Amino acid sequence: MVANRSSDDRTESVVRISMAGFLSWLVPGLGHIYLGDKKRGIIFLVTIATTFWGGVAIGGVRGTVNPQQRKAWFMAEVCAGGHALAAYGLHKAQPEGLTKRDPQTGEWPYVGHWLAVEIGIVYAAVAGLLNVLIILDALVRADSPHPQPVREVAAVESRSGKR
Amino acid sequence: MTPLLAALFRDAINVSGKGRMLLILPLCLAIAIVYKAIRCEDLTRLPRTVPALWITIVIGMYAVGVALWVIFCIMA
Numbered sequence: 385m386v387a388n389r390s391s392d393d394r395t396e397s398v399v400r401i402s403m404a405g406f407l408s409w410l411v412p413g414l415g416h417i418y419l420g421d422k423k424r425g426i427i428f429l430v431t432i433a434t435t436f437w438g439g440v441a442i443g444g445v446r447g448t449v450n451p452q453q454r455k456a457w458f459m460a461e462v463c464a465g466g467h468a469l470a471a472y473g474l475h476k477a478q479p480e481g482l483t484k485r486d487p488q489t490g491e492w493p494y495v496g497h498w499l500a501v502e503i504g505i506v507y508a509a510v511a512g513l514l515n516v517l518i519i520l521d522a523l524v525r526a527d528s529p530h531p532q533p534v535r536e537v538a539a540v541e542s543r544s545g546k547r
Numbered sequence: 548m549t550p551l552l553a554a555l556f557r558d559a560i561n562v563s564g565k566g567r568m569l570l571i572l573p574l575c576l577a578i579a580i581v582y583k584a585i586r587c588e589d590l591t592r593l594p595r596t597v598p599a600l601w602i603t604i605v606i607g608m609y610a611v612g613v614a615l616w617v618i619f620c621i622m623a
Contacts, residue, residue, distance in 0.1 A: 518585070
């Protein structure tokens, strides 16, 4: 009986951690909302969405989310999950002549001023990398068996002026 | 409105002049917010701690930029 309960708790914990991680990747901040930390989740949701789509607005979706031309940057962007997938969908929805290399000349189409594209890529990639931190934070919070003492520690730190 | 919005996200905007230097500010703000929201358990402390970190990052980045620019000028 005790062994069954322990096994159930373990399964519940694994599901909770997996869901928190997956939701955090899919929509940054959603993992924290799932764990009941709504304020923190909304802060992450707004910050990552603004940074990512701000980058796409600066650099344009044709240049910013371009896995053929910028693989490493795209891998960083994919860490922003749903935002990157939506932006990639927009990229794919563009006419082929505007996003793919010309087969005859081998040149890429002009997607905008190089500086705007570079800045846009950095914004989107940083949003993705920040989401890696958010995912790790969600995993740690989901794994924490006693969330209440953490708040008590924070209150003690607040009183003693730490951080 | 919709075509304008679509064009905004499809094409790169024109970034030129000294205004481009200001584009580092929102990025550093996002980093400061996420970092502090992870570190601080008490979210009421964010309005006080985020600006301090934001200013630190911005000053650090501009300092690195100026140092690299000076090195570039000396080498040139």
